Amino acid sequence: MAVYTDITEQELGAFLREYDIGELLSYKGIAEGTENSNFLLHTTTTSFILTLYEKRVDPGDLPFFLGLMEHLAKRGVTCPLPVERNDGTLIGEVAGRPAAIITFLEGMWPRRPTAVHCRAVGEALAKLHIAGADFGMTRPNALSLEGWKTLWAGCHERADEVEPGLVAEVEADLSAISSAWPSSLPAGVIHADLFPDNVFFLGNELSGLIDFYFACNDLLVYDVATCLNAWCFERDHAFNITKATALLAGYQSVRPLQQEEVEALPLLCRGSALRFMLTRLYDWLNGPDGAMVQKRDPLEYVRKMRFHRQIRSANEYGLVQQ
Template sequence: MAVYTHLTTEEIGQLLQHYDVGELRSAKGIAEGVSNSNWIVETTAARFILTIYEERTEREGLPFFLGLLDHLSAKGSPVPRTIHDRDGAAFREVRGKPVALIEYLPGVSLSHPDAAQAEAVGRALAQLHLDAADFAGRRANTLGPAQWQDMLHDCGDAQLAAIDAALAEAVERHLAPIVREWPQGLPSGIIHADLFPDNVLTLGQDVTGLIDFYFACDGMYAYDLAVTHAAWSFDAHGEYRAQIGAALLAGYHAVRPVSEEERAALPLLARGAAMRFIATRAHDWIHTPPDALVVRKDPMDFVRRLEFYTACGEDVFTLRDQA
């Protein structure tokens, strides 16, 4: 989450008049994240998340994203509902951009999860895959291997090297083999595709919220597991936390067993997950406006994870303890 478009209190108050949510008490911008503009909105009735959808979230995808939230919430997944306006619309428009009001869920995001919490996240991800299986909406992955190539080409070697000399070298060495070897035909359905710790809310050992579904799409379940593994299994210094990685895999496998074909593909999928975030972080690093209320994220964090999965992926994804 982040703030690129700055709204006044008056604008937010006027927007809320279209909903049965009470009167505005306060609104606070959220700096974390990179994709959309977000506020925590407090009214006389409850607390909500207000989101303005920026360039990367396509308007035509909003019925899919917001419908998926409602579908999963109705299934009992810990996913926030879309708050519909008095006309039943899931989103409105402010300053020429779509905007939605989302249920606020309790809980905190974890900066240093323990093994029990990681296992709970694995279970929640697997259950999400099962609960979304009968969702009627479809959406292609707009951040797949072809898009990584386009983004990194757009960045250019010189600008990548300006971020870090090792960044351009890693892209040159790893991108083509990942794209060339990318697996096909694995079990697929609706995936979250961005389940980082800041997109999971917990209370104690319980997952109370899975949020920020704006990269959700049709994709390989094992790729979603690899993305989540890459997002959760490393500490702030980039060191692999073996207990966390193993617990996350165990939790997922307990709810939706991973096939041998999926397991064999996980090392490559994890390398691809790292490359996906190298591409988007490098692109955002170069193109984020200087006045945006957003924390730019270092693509080198995922270069280090890419190197780890290249060297150790076969050992990491053995699933010996889950068999």
């Protein structure tokens, strides 16, 4: 969570002249989002989020991300709606960064998710997959097999500093997962980062999904695997099969998994755990000290890699065959 870039009221005023959203009353940097700078704006009409895209986001990807949010919102997936500028475009510039304004979604992300939340997330994920099917743009997943190798090249020399033996463990997993990775499963637009802090609730009702800045085209069930990792482990690292059962049932109530997807699920969970371990490890070893960012422990995901390695079938996740 971070605000990387502060902006002056003059810079913001100039930027807002290109929008028809009322007069600016206040803006506050908010401690959400790990990649970009986010501000909550109040104007004479309502509240908005202003996002400044920092260097990790490729400006060439912004039309995909923002176009996807627009596409999904029109199909009933509650997510922030990018606000059009007076010239009809979605992207401007503030303080030398690409920037966009999106509508503000009320709701709170669950710090301690329950099975009720997990079921709702499963349903919402399946709806997202269906609503994304006719989105006209595509974006490859930069953090799939090839991306993992690049990340690993940037941190394998020091990985054993984080845990002795980690180099051998990761290299074995990279090899095993890559050679077994499926290619013929149903694919489409995935969120790819649907952690609890990207899902808002009002009480037990899911009120919206945010942060589409890892969205891409990939295997749909890989998104399910990422949600299992993000939502169904406790703070003591124990897998919570009640939550996983609820998440999978919620998903299948909207989009039943095919037999091939079910069979691939343990491998995809391993792959997803490896992917998040690698980005965390990379940041752990390479991130700037003292930045306004909380580094996240890669070892949490090493534990998940180990857990999934001993799973023999998706039934062990609590999946009930449809």
